[in-house]
Amino acid sequence: MQLSEDLRLALDRVAFAGKLGVVPDPWQRDLLRSDSDRVLLNCSRQSGKSTISAVIALHRALYRPGSLVLCLAPAERQSKELFSKIAAFYRTLHDAPPPDSDRKLGMHLSNGSRIEALPGTEKTVRGFSGASLLVVDEASRVDDGLYHAVRPMLAVSGGRLVMLSTPFGKRGAFFEEWTNGVGWERYEVPASACPRIPPAFLEEERRALPEWVYRQEYGCEFVETDDQVFGYDLVAASISAEIEPMFGEEF
């Protein structure tokens, strides 16, 4: 690749996506142009959130030498899936498999950068530090303990955190951050905003699925799940600062 072309791709992630064969949707373009270090993507199923995150991950690893890019998901299988999207993009560029990618969980680039897919367990995750970018896929289903264990990896490096998900009930770190978190750039992408999901398909889904499932999967709504005995709104409404606790300090 010519030096000037490489410089253009380093500076312009939209052009980089084009090089990988991705013509970004408007929200994907906004995200590619964003430099925010804290990003939440609350998106419909199949809207392209994993794809665009894979573009961002590969761009960071290629153009920031020595950077550590981590992919996290509720289970190793899903982290690997995100990693394999990144590896596929790498092959598009280089016409060869990424170095060291045969273990399917990571690659080491010649510029010193690494991309690793993390297993979804707290113990293994604690071994990593100094992440330049942490991508959390299916974030609404990631265990809170795991989320708390990975956040410190960004402490020293000042790294970027991108959490992407379809909602999954009014609970967990992704819901809390989306609802109350401070300092996040937020993207909400319902299925109706995705040009690849035909309205006729959505209509069929609306008829076939329970209403709350449809709203969750395609409408970006945090809906109460069946296994929440007391709903979030009910619990929130029942808390009052004016009522003294029944038992004193000794309890």
Ligand SMILES: Nc1ncnc2c1ncn2[C@@H]1O[C@H](COP(=O)(O)OP(=O)(O)OP(=O)(O)O)[C@@H](O)[C@H]1O
């Ligand atoms: N800008 C785009 N142009 C064309 N195709 C795209 C674009 N973005 C994503 N896609 C395609 O849309 C499909 C869904 O993308 P992706 O897997 O990234 O979605 P997702 O939101 O992560 O879905 P899921 O909720 O199922 O994980 C894939 O086939 C992907 O290649």
Ligand SMILES: [Mg+2]
């Ligand atoms: Mg996905």
